[in-house]
Amino acid sequence: MTRVGFLYPGFSAEDDYKAFEELLGGDVELPLVHTLMREDAHRVDALLDVGGEDVLAEGARELAAMEVDSAVWACTSGSFVFGWEGAGKQVEGVRRAAGVPSSSTSFAFVHALSQLRISRVAIAATYPDDVAQRFVEFLTEAGVTVLSLASHGIATAAEVGRLGPDDAVDFVISNDHTRADAVLVPDTALHSAHLIEPMEALLGKTVLTANQVSVWEGLRLAGADTVRPSGPGTLFRVGAGAVRSALPAR
Template identity: 60%
Template sequence: MSGTTVGILYPGFSAEDDYPRAEALLSDGATLPLVHTEMRTDAHRVDALLDIGGDDVLADGARTLAEKFGPLDAIVWACTSGSFVFGPDGAAEQVAALRAVAGVPASSTSFAFVQACQRLGVSRVALGATYPPDIAARFVDFLAHHGITVLTVSARDIVTAAEVGTLPGEVVLDFAAAVAADAPDAEAVLLPDTALHTVALLDALDARVGKPVLTANQVSMWQGLRLAGADVVRPGLGTLFSTPAA
């Protein structure tokens, strides 16, 4: 487990600093090297998201990771909207293509959310999306396909990842609390945008909301570490990381 390397493919530049921030909390020597994948258009819009998550874009990123950082133990496409936009089957094909190129276990943030809910025994959630409503609806469908019911959706209707990355921590905490208040029966709150800075807030989010809050960058790195065989309890990274495998 010591020396585990999880490669992160991250679109553009918004909240990529969440990964070195999290890496500093990993006490076993695990690393999260990151490569920025091509983002020709920064927009939470279907055509732009299909382009961001194209197999050619991810393959180029995977090859760059290998060239810059050497052998990986797992790889994660750290983009929620750029995976679920393909639908359940398309998202699975996307991961399979990435796995074939990288030669190691692979996943995406969309599937990481599903597996994180399964780890916590969660099937009813409230969704706090930064996306426009039509994009958020596609994630609702993706989750439903995997047995997760979204009780309420709050969509902030922010078009660009760059703008999402500027939201201050107090705004994120208030947003999560408002999402939870709208759905008291939800077992968890999901914040599904890797452009949102959350790693420094994970424990505070859970405390503020009073139930698990799953965020995109959190579940992405958790999924990668899990696939790489480094699935251990880790403090400071929220309820998800403090919940051991059954």
């Protein structure tokens, strides 16, 4: 049994991880620790607090007690707002506290794109534009070309968690770019486990969602076989291979 632990801020789409667990089969457990969210706001200052060192260290110690095989800070905006270097230090703090290989959703997107050999993307972000622009900057640092960015402008994670599946699918497929090889959907507050396959079918290209890449990254770090035909989306059918880590060397 492979156990991948997730640090998940507050409450919005945490049940998505149970859905991924069921889709991936009976040999994977995806336990969550809900980390402190003093204010639910897609605003830079609030996100810097959500991803603070003290908050994540406390949660990571709880994951250590669960004897997980790897740990992922499952919050895209709460990692990329720190910038490339800051997000790397954030992951290192989680690794030290959890005592297992660790990453974050932001780096999971980078590693998934590397595995798929995709460098041109469109982004359909639920965040306000100023926050979404920071994700563009993060990806650019990794050598990814962002061809288009759509911002839904939703102010809180709770509101994103209540977004209906039809609305979510419509938003994503309406914000593709003809020259993009994938559409990225960077918010772990969005339910996506059962939407990836329909979106890929409608678009005819890869769709990467925040919870999807977080689960894939955790399995990769745990050394588990990530080639899973039952897993949602192209990413799980391709597996992990020999991904070159974008994280700073320890």
